[in-house]
Amino acid sequence: xxxxxxxxxxxxxxxxxxxxxxxxxxxxxxxxxxxxxxxxxxxxxxxxxxxxxxxxxxxxxxxxxxxxxxxxxxxxxxxxxxxxxxxxxxxxxxxxxxxxxxxxxxxxxxxxxxxxxxxxxxxxxxxxxxxxxxxxxxxxxxxxxxxxxxxxxxxxxxxxxxxxxxxxxxxxxxxxxxxxxxxxxxxxxxxxxxxxxxxxxxxxxxxxxxxxxxxxxxxxxxxxxxxxxxxxxxxxxxxxxxxxxxxxxxxxxxxxxxxxxxxxxxxxxxxxxxxxxxxxxxxxxxxxxxxxxxxxxxxxxxxxx
Numbered sequence: 001x002x003x004x005x006x007x008x009x010x011x012x013x014x015x016x017x018x019x020x021x022x023x024x025x026x027x028x029x030x031x032x033x034x035x036x037x038x039x040x041x042x043x044x045x046x047x048x049x050x051x052x053x054x055x056x057x058x059x060x061x062x063x064x065x066x067x068x069x070x071x072x073x074x075x076x077x078x079x080x081x082x083x084x085x086x087x088x089x090x091x092x093x094x095x096x097x098x099x100x101x102x103x104x105x106x107x108x109x110x111x112x113x114x115x116x117x118x119x120x121x122x123x124x125x126x127x128x129x130x131x132x133x134x135x136x137x138x139x140x141x142x143x144x145x146x147x148x149x150x151x152x153x154x155x156x157x158x159x160x161x162x163x164x165x166x167x168x169x170x171x172x173x174x175x176x177x178x179x180x181x182x183x184x185x186x187x188x189x190x191x192x193x194x195x196x197x198x199x200x201x202x203x204x205x206x207x208x209x210x211x212x213x214x215x216x217x218x219x220x221x222x223x224x225x226x227x228x229x230x231x232x233x234x235x236x237x238x239x240x241x242x243x244x245x246x247x248x249x250x251x252x253x254x255x256x257x258x259x260x261x262x263x264x265x266x267x268x269x270x271x272x273x274x275x276x277x278x279x280x281x282x283x284x285x286x287x288x289x290x291x292x293x294x295x296x297x298x299x300x301x302x303x304x305x
Contacts, residue, residue, distance in 0.1 A: 003230075003265040006151050006272045012280035015150075015305055016061060019287045022303045023062045026294060034294035035064035036094040036120070036286075037086050041079060041105065042072035047098045053283060061287050064091060076105045080113050087115040093297050094120035094290035117296065120289035122146075123173065131180050140289050145178040147281025148231050148272075150305065152208060153185070155229050155270045160187035166203050168192045168219065168258075169212030174233050178210050199223070211258035221263035230271040233278050234258030 026032050036058045040051050051067060058065035068082060079097070086095050095118040101107050111119075116126035122140040130139035141149075156163065165187040169175035175191060182189045192202050194213070203209055203223035211219045212233035224230060234257040243252035257274030265271050272278055288305045295302035 003268040004155070004270040005265075006155060006231075006270050006277060008147070008151060008272055008277040009280045011151060011154065012147070012284035015281075015284040015288060016057065018303065018305065019061045019284075019291050022291055023294070026291075026298060026300065027062070030298045030300065032294055032298040033062070033064050033091070034094070034290050035066065035089075035092040036096075036290045037066040037068065037089075037092045038096055038098060039068045039070065039079070039082060039086070040098040041070045041074050041101055044100070047100075051098050054286060057283050057287055058290070061291075063287070063290060066092065072102050074102070074105070076109065079105055079110060083110065083113045087113075087118060090297075092118065093293035094118055094286075096121045096286075116140075118293060120286060120293055122177070122289070128172070128177075131177055134184055136181070136184055140292070141181065141285075142173055142177045143282045143285035143289065144174050144233060144278060145181055146285040146289075148178060148210060148233060148278050149181045149185075150285075151272060151278065151281065152182075152229060152231060156208065158185065160185040160208070163187045163207040164190070164205055165208040165210065166190045166192055166206035167210045167212065168199070168203065169210075169214070169233070171212065174212040178212065178233075182208065182210075213258050215258055216256050217258070217260040219259040219264060221260070221265075221267045224264050224267040226267055227269045228267065230259055230264050230268045231278065232257035232259040232261070232272045232274050235274060235279060 023034050038051050055065045055067050086092050095114050111123045119127050122142040127140045165182040167175050167179045170191050170193045179189045179191050200223045204225050208229045210231045216236040216238050236256050237253045239251040240254040241251040246252050255275050292302040
């Protein structure tokens with residue numbers, strides 16, 4: 001069996017095109033320009049890359065894109081003040097604070113300070129509650145699981161009745177919301193994690209296997225049922241000595257997922273690659289969520305994705 005490689009990059013590009021068209025339609029009909037504000041605290045290099053990518057994509061979609069960079073020594077009070085200011089700004093429809101935050105700032109308090117109707121990351125308790133009670137049309141769903149769910153629907157269909165799904169990982173950002181989305185589509189869902197007994201056997205029961213554990217290439221073909229759909233949410237950077245040394249004399253690195261791709265592909269019907277799978281979908285869904293927020297603010301029904 002040769003598994004289908006699920007092309008998240010191409011799917012994300014189609015979503016971005018749809019967002020562009022819908023943003024232009026909203027501007028034409030109401031004069032509303034979708035606005036996305038990103039707040040970053042400190043100089044974490046990975047965060048800088050993510051924020052730059054979000055800002056570029058927002059501009060590509062025709063959004064107002066605002067980036068606020070605060071020093072690593074910023075106080076919690078100052079950050080909360082900035083959030084209050086952006087909550088009150090009618091030209092900003094989506095607001096996110098890039099995580100992680102420096103130790104002096106309580107992440108939970110910051111996430112809860114973001115107005116629920118601007119919480120396009122979907123991390124606040126109001127949106128978590130909407131998702132967990134099945135009010136998905138009213139919720140902002142966290143972008144990574146939302147993107148992963150679209151890839152699953154593309155391969156398996158909208159109704160997952162009779163399908164078993166296993167989500168490996170129980171984070172608030174990916175594992176738990178992923179399970180809620182699969183439940184809402186009528187799958188029978190198991191959430192597995194590091195304490196699960198005989199994890200490979202549990203995973204082998206899955207028609208749909210979602211890996212979100214943060215351990216490089218942990219999920220091998222031995223975990224995969226013949227004909228399963230495997231969604232790899234992991235992004236891990238590992239040493240790649242075969243690529244030679246970088247300028248500082250250290251081995252170069254490469255990106256891998258939580259799934260050992262070649263091994264899993266021998267068993268799976270379809271599998272997402274890393275890079276080029278779920279990753280591009282995450283930013284596409286952030287744009288979709290921001291567009292949805294702008295439509296709601298303008299009193300319009302947002303398009304579906």
